[in-house]
Amino acid sequence: MRYLLAELDPDADAEKAVDRYERRGLDIHESDGFVSVRGYLDSDAGAKLRAALEAIITPAVAGDRDERTAAQKRADALGEICDRALRGGQLPSSGGHKPQIQVTCTLSELRNAGTLTGQAIIDRVGVIDPETLRRIACDCNITRIILGLQGEILDVGRSTRVVPVAIRRAVTVRDMRCSWEGCEMPAEYSDIHHVRHWAFDGETKEPNLALACGHHHTAIHALGDQVETLRRPDGGWTFRKRHGP
Numbered sequence: 001m002r003y004l005l006a007e008l009d010p011d012a013d014a015e016k017a018v019d020r021y022e023r024r025g026l027d028i029h030e031s032d033g034f035v036s037v038r039g040y041l042d043s044d045a046g047a048k049l050r051a052a053l054e055a056i057i058t059p060a061v062a063g064d065r066d067e068r069t070a071a072q073k074r075a076d077a078l079g080e081i082c083d084r085a086l087r088g089g090q091l092p093s094s095g096g097h098k099p100q101i102q103v104t105c106t107l108s109e110l111r112n113a114g115t116l117t118g119q120a121i122i123d124r125v126g127v128i129d130p131e132t133l134r135r136i137a138c139d140c141n142i143t144r145i146i147l148g149l150q151g152e153i154l155d156v157g158r159s160t161r162v163v164p165v166a167i168r169r170a171v172t173v174r175d176m177r178c179s180w181e182g183c184e185m186p187a188e189y190s191d192i193h194h195v196r197h198w199a200f201d202g203e204t205k206e207p208n209l210a211l212a213c214g215h216h217h218t219a220i221h222a223l224g225d226q227v228e229t230l231r232r233p234d235g236g237w238t239f240r241k242r243h244g245p
């Protein structure tokens with residue numbers, strides 16, 4: 001139909017193309033703990049987005065009970081694409097820093113199991129829940145800032161990695177891929193998860209650590225007791241969703 005209309009009235013079609021191009025846009029809003037994304041991409045950018053999303057969304061392997069909806073898979077895949085772009089170091093830096101997300105919280109917020117929620121702040125998005133905070137804290141760089149009674153900054157420590165390079169390497173050699181049962185996501189796209197969180201005195205040592213891809217790392221923290229954590233013979237861990245009672 002589009003082809004026929006273009007044949008009949010080439011000028012109108014050209015005008016429409018300009019119109020479509022001008023309508024492109026992407027709005028990002030924070031709303032109630034979510035970030036809402038709405039917009040129109042031109043067909044070229046749209047095709048690239050589809051191709052990139054499809055490349056990330058792996059077909060379900062036999063025995064893997066992926067219960068996510070198609071929309072949830074796309075949402076997770078978009079997060080994964082951004083994660084890879086940020087990790088890849090190919091994005092331009094801003095203010096002399098590699099682009100990254102920053103979360104600000106107090107130590108007690110990190111340790112709190114959920115009674116005092118809503119205090120940790122993530123860059124330009126707003127408040128995050130304690131479990132999301134702990135997931136991010138599992139594998140990140142930390143800068144300690146000590147505030148005085150009036151909120152004035154008394155001391156800023158150096159940014160340090162939660163998981164030192166040598167320990168990351170050891171866990172990578174042992175696990176090689178995400179530790180979720182059936183997941184094939186390679187180590188380079190996985191986080192290091194603390195089975196017992198360091199905020200609750202878990203050690204940042206091999207026996208307490210496991211590789212987990214972005215999607216499954218989120219699942220492990222978000223699903224809590226619904227996830228079974230099993231010790232493997234090689235000293236690593238296997239995670240899977242608990243089924244039945």
Ligand SMILES: [Zn+2]
Nearest residue numbers: 135138193194
């Ligand atoms: Zn974790």
Ligand SMILES: [Zn+2]
Nearest residue numbers: 178183213216
């Ligand atoms: Zn995974």
